Amino acid sequence: MSELSQLKITHQSGQYEILVGKGLLSEVADHLIAIEVNGPIGIISNNKINNLYGDPLRRSLQSAGYVTRTILIPDGEEYKTLASAEQVISALIAQGMERSGTIITLGGGVTTDLGGFVASVLYRGVGLVHIPTTLLAMVDAAVGGKTGVNHSAGKNLVGSFYQPDLVLMDVEVLSSLDQRDRVSGFAEMLKMGLIRDRDYLDFLITNMDVLLGSKANEKIIQAIVRSCELKAEVVIADEKESDLRRILNFGHTLGHAIETTLGYGKIRHGEAVILGMYGAGWLSNQVGQFSAEEWKKLSELLVHIPIQVAFDELDPIAVEQTTRLDKKVDKTQLNFVLLKSLGEAHMQTGIPKLMIKLAIESITKAWREIG
Ligand SMILES: NC(=O)c1ccc[n+]([C@@H]2O[C@H](COP(=O)([O-])OP(=O)(O)OC[C@H]3O[C@@H](n4cnc5c(N)ncnc54)[C@H](O)[C@@H]3O)[C@@H](O)[C@H]2O)c1
Known part of the structure; x- marks a missing residue:
């Protein structure tokens, strides 16, 4: 087998491994045998990723005697819905998926979120192996046990906490990744370092x-x-997202609001997080303890990361209104994850609404200035 980096994740009901290396796709079966996966396997992917990476995965599984079915979902955040989950479940049942079976998700965060959700509800829970293929899914979506789909009322409003049995990350698949998706994953790694x-x-x-x-x-x-190690530390300490885990939302309150306001497909998740981290960094300096010197360093870093955002289409008033709808924002007061310093974050309560408006304006101003 090829050389691997291994990370053991212990959670409330057990443990699993994250394996990171080159060429892992062609040896998936060996890793499934090692954790005693026996039943039929349902691979959930989309057309693009299935065309790129489905065959080596199936070859590995079938040569070890695994029975596989592949269910394809359309590509895109707008398909991360309950309706898609139901279609996947119907297809899996129709194709003989059993309670003892395992779902393999092969794709980006949309696929790992939706496939993880399906695995958590089908027969009240089947086996789950994530094979994330975007950098963002590797460092974030596939780690931590949050699954979910979007609802017309907001992103990720329907979901579950469901831990995988194994996560396999083959970094060779990143070579086909679009530059914007690479930046998007980099944003989540930066977030982990920052907090x-x-x-x-x-x-x-x-x-x-x-x-x-x-x-x-x-x-x-x-x-x-x-990045996975840092995320796992936080998640292990606070699996069901009460207090500590909320620091993972650094940059995400404004980021989600920007994403929702612009509409799916207009901005990558991580691009929105870069903007959201700028706004949260600005707030950290204005209402918190984040020093002017560190804010300068952070703001200069963030504005120089290459992102493609249609600022002309971004309505700051709509972003502010959407921020208040965020499920992570308390109804009576606005709570934000802020930076104390580079590398340390905390939750700050009672941020005046006016400051949120100014934070959003600071984002658009900064990117307009750099053109
Ligand atoms: N559960 C969590 O904790 C968590 C954390 C962060 C993000 N998320 C979710 O993750 C989703 C975003 O994930 P994403 O950015 O991976 O988006 P995505 O899954 O839509 O993938 C982005 C694009 O890259 C393509 N792609 C995937 N792998 C590729 C490869 N190797 N080569 C070429 N193209 C490839 C996809 O088909 C898609 O077009 C959002 O829905 C977000 O809510 C979940």
């Missing part, structure tokens, strides 16, 4: 060009492993 680990943050800044490049390399493996 938890100053050294990791410095590593990301120093190696930014290599990490945003398309070649599978040791640096990207190192960065993914550390």
Whole structure:
């Protein structure tokens, strides 16, 4: 087997491993045998990823005697819905999926979220193995046990906490990733450094060009492993998202509002998180303890990450209104994850609504200035 980085994740009801390496797709069966997966396997993917990576995965599984079915969902955030989940469930049942079976998700965060949700509700829970294929899904969506689908009232409003049995990350698949999706994943790694680990943050800044490049390399493996480790530390300490885990939402309150306001497909999740981290960083400096010197460093870093956002289509008033609808925002007061310093975050309550408006304006102003 190829050389691997391994991370053991312990949670309330057991443990699983995250394996990161090159060429893992063609040896998936060996890893499933090692954790005693026996039943039929339902692969959930989309057309694009299935065309790129479905065959080596199926070859590995079938050569070890696994019975596989592949269910394809349309590509796109707008298909991460209960309706899609129901279609997948119907197809799996029609094709003989059993209670002892295992779902493999092969795709980005949309696929891991939707497939994880299906695995959690089908027969009240079947086996689940994630094979995330975007950087964002590797460092974020596939780690931590949150699954879900969107609802017309908002993003990720329907979901469950459901831990996988195994997560396999083959960094070679990142070579086909669009540059915008690479940036999107980088944003989530930056977030982990910003809220938890100053050294990791410095590593990301120093190696930014290599990490945003398309070649599978040791640096990207190192960065993914550390990001997963940091996320796992937070999740293990607070599996059901009460207090500590909320710091993972740094940049996401404004980010989600921007994403929702612009509409799916207009902005990548991580691009919105970059803007949201700018707004939250600005707030941290204005109403919190984040020093002017560190804010300067952070703001200069964020505005220089290449993102493609149609600011002309972004209505700051609509963003502010959507921010108040965020399920993570308390009804009576606005609570925000702010930075104390680079590498340390905390939850701050009672942020005046006017400051949120100004934070949103600070974002549009900063990106308009750089053109
Ligand atoms: N559950 C969680 O904790 C969590 C955390 C963060 C994000 N998310 C969710 O993740 C989703 C975003 O994930 P995403 O950014 O991966 O989006 P995505 O799944 O839509 O993938 C982005 C695009 O990249 C394509 N793609 C995937 N892998 C590829 C590859 N190797 N080569 C070429 N193209 C590839 C996809 O088909 C898609 O077109 C959102 O729905 C978000 O809510 C969940």
